[in-house]
Amino acid sequence: MKHYEDNFAHDHLPPEDLQPDYIWDQEDFQFPENLNCVDRLLDDHIKNGRGNSIAIRTFEFTWTYQDLYEKSNQIAHILADDLGLVSGNRVMIRSANNPMFVACWFAILKAGGIVVATMPLLREKELSVMIESAEISHVLCDVRLIDALSEVKLPFLKQVCTFDGSDENSSELEKLMASKPTTFQNYHTLSNSLALIGFTSGTTGKPKMTAHYHKDVLLICEAFPKYSLQPKPEDIFTGSPPLGFTFGLGGMVLFPFYYGASTFLIEKPTPELLLKAFTEYKITICFTAPTAWRVITTLVKDYNISSLRKCVSAGETLPLKVWEDWYAATGLKIIDGIGSTEILHIFISSNEENMRKGATGLPIRGYEAKIVDETGNELPANESGRLAVRGITGCKYLNAPDKQKEYVENKWNITGDIFKKDEDGYFWFVARGDDMIISSGYNIAAIEVENVLLVHEDIAECAVVGLPNEERGMLVCAYIVLKDSAKANENMAKSIQDWFKVKAAPYKYPREIHFVEALPKTETGKIQRFKLKH
Incomplete structure (x- = not known):
């Protein structure tokens, strides 16, 4: 069926046999x-x-x-x-x-x-x-x-x-x-x-x-908000994620407007500005990343946040300590959730009735999930494995059949995350299954950073990893082999960082640089990044 005069996008959708199964079994998903x-x-x-x-x-x-x-x-x-x-x-x-x-x-x-x-x-x-x-x-x-x-x-x-x-x-x-x-x-x-x-x-x-x-845009409005937020027209939404992220688009445009509520937008949403909005504009629902919730917790005593009724965290896993500190400071429970750009928004989360602190939660209405091994077989409770999801939305990569086959296996979306499921069906985050670095809520692919660094005239080789960091969740760390090892010093590191910020989005730049003589590799020459994650 021809949808548009310019059918480029539809012509490059994956064929149905490469798409996941979709489940629209409830009336409000029609x-x-x-x-x-x-x-x-x-x-x-x-x-x-x-x-x-x-x-x-x-x-x-x-x-x-x-x-x-x-x-x-x-x-x-x-x-x-x-x-x-x-x-x-x-x-x-x-x-x-x-x-x-x-x-x-x-x-x-x-x-x-x-x-x-x-x-x-x-x-x-x-x-x-x-x-x-x-x-x-x-x-x-x-x-x-x-x-x-x-x-x-x-x-x-x-x-x-x-x-x-x-x-x-x-x-x-x-x-x-x-x-x-x-x-x-x-x-x-x-x-x-x-x-x-x-x-x-x-x-x-x-x-x-x-x-x-x-x-799909409307389907997600019937899923997470109904499950976790119960929005009302009086609600005022705000948050920090860019509207260019589907997390931000849902939380600050689609969900409020679907329910006739309003949104409060901040161009550069620092924790201080979020708290100012809570106080002065009586915000009721806020979407932000765990790193921001951590900072907000340290400042909240100086603000009146009595209007706030729902706190949502996504973009990276929510540390238990952040949840506990916020609850101790405010009596509010942060709703953790995992979503993906491929699936459009959050598909595993919790609400105040079924929340289990430390767990990401249960599959929300409209979705089901399981943990599978490398061959797609479902694993028993408490065994770590690959997270598989299906429901009202799913992965449709344009013009990328090989990537589509990687993300969709046996008609399930394979998110690239390692999880385990307990006896009660709650899902617990274990790790990212790839080299994705999640820093301050931003997804940064290690390979992206490497590709930029390798353009630099002084760099012979490099490997990029994410290292745990209390403030940001993870730090982008680059191990660099210079063409001339005599140039390895702090000035060169600073010069590379400044250069990177001009060449690519500044939030991706390596905050730590280590100059090394050689990178650890397999016999076939593949860089062993795991050896750098110490």
Whole structure:
């Protein structure tokens, strides 16, 4: 079935036999065949007379649902009328967490485009790989972040249009919006038309593109929020993850808007600013990473957080000590969870009734999970093995059949995490099954960092590992063999770090550098990273 005029994304979906099994056995997981998720998330609020309800707040300004609806419609007109968007085109958003990001996100789907949201920290090399891989034709970019994008020169890229996320209304997009109608006829997508492409962390090598349908966007709103949050229209959501992460997109856009609540967006969400928002804006639900919860716990006594009712942690496993310290300080239980870009959001978690501290939790409504060995056989209780998941959403890599076969085995999603399951069915995190480094909530692939370092003119070889760190969870640590070992000193280490921050997203840079004469290797020449993880 042809979904769009530009069918690139649908043409590169994995065949059904390589996709996982899907389970939609409950009534609230059924959606009509004709479906644009924006109708449910935004337009229906206007139809139902809730236009004057607050949708988005920041420290500077407030948008109602009506404001968001009208601005999204105006941007959709610009995409369709001025920028030459045809349905199915991939459109990148480059922005921090602000209301214009959200308006652009809805506008792209209204106009029949496919959203590719990115993090503000990405640099030219990473953006180029994404634009080339997804054959992105249009970019909507916050004018404050245009520098890295202006270096990108690719034939697919037809239009770059800037907006001003600081709400100064002084950029290209806002000027075009001034003359556009505030209503728009949403493109008639199907429930299994692609809505978004999320890139996994391997964006300096060949990145993996995860694809998600319009119905997937709504399905996750029926899963984790109902299971763990019980959202109400009075709720005010906030958090720290970028909206370019599906964790942030769900927690701070999809979930609040699905339930008619509001979101509070912070462009640079430090623990102090999160606490300020809790106090001044009566936040009720917060999504952030364990590293942030650790810092917030040390500061919380100076703030009034009496409005806060749900605390969600994901992005890396939640240490028991962080959970206990927060509970001792506030009486609130942090809800841990594991999700993935491939599955779109959290699939194992807990709620206040079934929480077992230290455990990640139980499969949430809409999902089932098991622990399997290397051949896919289910393991008995308390044996560590590979986590396998299936349910209402699942992995659909674009244009990567080999990677699809790795992630989906026997119709189950294999997440790359090592877990064990106890006698009561609770899942307990053991380790990452690959060389992924999770630092301060960011997923950093060791191979990505190595690929950047190997470009440096003084580096002969390198190996990157994650080392445990109390503040960040893990630290990116590089073991480097220099071409000239006489140059190995602290100044060279600092020079490499500074160089790296220019070449790639700064959060990926190696915070520790060790110069070595040689790297440990197997007889076949493969680097033995495990020997460096001491």
